[in-house]
Amino acid sequence: QKEVEQNSGPLSVPEGAIASLNCTYSDRGSQSFFWYRQYSGKSPELIMFIYSNGDKEDGRFTAQLNKASQYVSLLIRDSQPSDSATYLCAVETDKLIFGTGTRLQVFP
Amino acid sequence: SAVISQKPSRDICQRGTSLTIQCQVDSQVTMMFWYRQQPGQSLTLIATANQGSEATYESGFVIDKFPISRPNLTFSTLTVSNMSPEDSSIYLCSVEKGQGGRTYGYTFGSGTRLTVV
Numbered sequence: 001q002k003e004v005e006q007n008s009g010p011l012s013v014p015e016g017a018i019a020s021l022n023c024t025y026s027d028r029g030s031q032s033f034f035w036y037r038q039y040s041g042k043s044p045e046l047i048m049f050i051y052s053n054g055d056k057e058d059g060r061f062t063a064q065l066n067k068a069s070q071y072v073s074l075l076i077r078d079s080q081p082s083d084s085a086t087y088l089c090a091v092e093t094d095k096l097i098f099g100t101g102t103r104l105q106v107f108p
Numbered sequence: 109s110a111v112i113s114q115k116p117s118r119d120i121c122q123r124g125t126s127l128t129i130q131c132q133v134d135s136q137v138t139m140m141f142w143y144r145q146q147p148g149q150s151l152t153l154i155a156t157a158n159q160g161s162e163a164t165y166e167s168g169f170v171i172d173k174f175p176i177s178r179p180n181l182t183f184s185t186l187t188v189s190n191m192s193p194e195d196s197s198i199y200l201c202s203v204e205k206g207q208g209g210r211t212y213g214y215t216f217g218s219g220t221r222l223t224v225v
Contacts, residue, residue: 042218049213088151
């Protein structure tokens, strides 16, 4: 059973802080890794993807991948209340498998 | 990236009936994916729809319950048959964003919120 695991949260951070979201996966053959943001009642929106070990930065977002540890994370710098959402980690091998998501709450 | 139009956006249906959900993509795509998101849960892949062949269903999902059509490269339907309250979920279609054989993620339709009473 291929699995993707995330802490369900909620993760509460103050406005302006760094939010750190973590994800582990079971299939060592996984090649592509994605972070989606899902606002309540909305469909998931892709915010980051990463293929290689290391860090990938895009604006306030940084994705980190460690294939040896089967670990992928998302850092959100200068967190804003508008970042409050559920963040889904997704891992692709022969299909896309989603984690259960981490609910992030950014309070003013 | 592809834009997906999904409808209906929501529906309330009687148990025992069927609902067909439509997804229209603004560009040709080889594969379309159908997901279910039960309340408070993550997304679960139901099936992959390829044009010109039978859909491929994931474990726990069967064609009699979730028949899929894929008449061309821009359109697909998912039918939820003989519905029960346990089928109350959000159903989403998705296509791959890719170029040159590389995947850059997946785009989702806006979802269909189904309530079975």
